[in-house]
Every structure is written in structure tokens, then in C-alpha cells.
Amino acid sequence: MKPLLKIIRQGVYTSLQDSGRFGYRAIGIPVSGVMDRYSFEMGNKILNNAPNTVCLEIFNGGFEAEALSDHTYVITGADGDFFINDVQLYGWKSFSLCKGDRLKIKGSHNGSIFYVIPQGGVATESILQSRSTYPFARIGEEITQGRTLYGHELEQTQFVRGLMPIHRPRFDYIVQVRIFKGPHFDHFTPASRDRLSHSTFQYTGGNRMGYFFKGEKLNLIENREIISEATQFGTIQVPPNGNPIVLMADAQTVGGYPIIGTVHEDDLFKVAQLRTFNKIQFRLMED
Known part of the structure; x- marks a missing residue:
């Protein structure tokens, strides 16, 4: 594993999610997982990640993190204001963070949920066959100020530069x-x-x-x-x-x-x- 990000501000609500925790509803544990499956799946395809790769799900912005190593990411989901070191960044396209860079997600214009997906995903413990956070049962890793997120050491892999606008979802009024x-x-x-x-x-x-x-x-x-x-x-x-x-x-x-x-x-x-x-x-x- 290698350190990816240090959380500076966790925003309105940020959690780690994958595709969900299946097979435990009978004992009162919901599936959880990502709320916007399309944005999650497309982001993983852009980076050539495995389908169930763990991501950051961020509500409404207010998020900031410092890069602890050089790594590739994509942001999908809502339209919003994204910045690397105060230089504007665009969603649905892969980008690189270098050690020491600051990633900021200030807010959304259309839609309300962002997905920050690292190449290879976030490394975290699997509980009941999923890495999704379910805070009401204290399952999963809480995202708080100062927390370090880890990822995987990867061999050089190919990925898609981004997703054409025609394939991106529209979030209408x-x-x-x-x-x-x-x-x-x-x-x-x-x-x-x-x-x-x-x-x-x-x-x-x-x-x-x-x-x-x-x-x-x-x-x-x-x-x-x-x-x-x-x-x-x-x-x-x-x-x-x-x-x-x-x-x-x-x-x-x-x-x-x-x-x-x-x-x-x-x-x-x-x-x-x-x-x-x-x-x-x-x-x-x-x-």
C-alpha cells in the first residue's frame, strides 16, 4: 500500500463506498454502497479499475485533501467547481496529483454527489464482504479531518482519458x-x-x-x-x-x-x- 491523500476538510458528508454489501438484509444490514451507480461505474471504467473499486462519495462539496504521493484520479458525478492548487479541473477526465498538491471540491452546480476515484481504488478493510461505510452500525472507515487514505501500488496500466459529454448523465431541475x-x-x-x-x-x-x-x-x-x-x-x-x-x-x-x-x-x-x-x-x- 501507499499513502494517497490526507483529508484537510471532509465537506458536508464524505464516505468510502463500493458497489454495496449484499446478502445481509435479513439481519438488518442494508446494501449501502454508492448512491449514483452510473457515475461510479463509468469512473472506474475510465481508470480501468475493477468494477467494485472503493471510492470517495462526497455530498455537495466543501472537500479538500493533500496528495501524499503521485497518483491518477478521476472525478465523476455532479457538475461542480474542482481545483488542483487553485487551478480549475474538469470532471469525467483522468488527472494526476503530485505529492503536495491540494485537491479542492468547492460545490456543485447540477447534481449533488461527487465521486473521487483513485486508480486502483482506496485500500480499506472488507467487512461483511464489502468496504462500504454504514455509520449507523459503525461499519467502515469514517472520513475525518487529518485522516490518511491509502491506495495500492500499481504497475503501469492503460486507462481512458475521459468520457465524451454525450455519455455523461444530465442532472436536470x-x-x-x-x-x-x-x-x-x-x-x-x-x-x-x-x-x-x-x-x-x-x-x-x-x-x-x-x-x-x-x-x-x-x-x-x-x-x-x-x-x-x-x-x-x-x-x-x-x-x-x-x-x-x-x-x-x-x-x-x-x-x-x-x-x-x-x-x-x-x-x-x-x-x-x-x-x-x-x-x-x-x-x-x-x-
């Missing part, structure tokens, strides 16, 4: 995502079912557990106790206030709120990259 009916879909009033797929909901905030939305209320036909159901990344729950919650990568594995739908797996990255006050439109898929 209003996004449309496909959804499937949930187990309690028919428990909602006909007007609410129609409202779900024909109205716009505003994202009001959230974290890796869940994103909260506000719009026209989604109402049950009758208020009654329901049996708790298994949940997953993309489950759409409706609490008593009638405003939907989309469960995210670190969400609980069982929930007691009615489940009106589930976001299509291929559209989860669009939800993950929402900025506060962006809007979402759900499009119901046919059975």
Missing part, C-alpha cells in the same frame, strides 16, 4: 423517474394514485437513508394498521402527512409506512443526484 406499483398501491384513493404519476413533487432534503418530498398529499382510502414490509433502495413510502419518502442506500431493511411504489433500478441515480428544491415526476410502469 425536473427529473422523470420510472416506478413500479408497491404492495399498498391499491390502499390509496383513486385520486392519490392518479396524483402520484401526474403531479410534480419537490425535494426538500435528505441523506443516505432517505429523500423527502413535498407536493399534493397522497391519501389512504382508510387509515389502518399495516404489516411491516421489506424495503430497499428506491422504496417509496408515504407517512401520515401524505408526502412521499424515497428510501436510499442506507435505509432500514423493514418499514411500517405504506409503500406506494418502487423506483426503477436504472433511475435511482437520478433521484440520488437531486439538489434541494429540485423536482421529480414519477412515471408509473405498466404491470
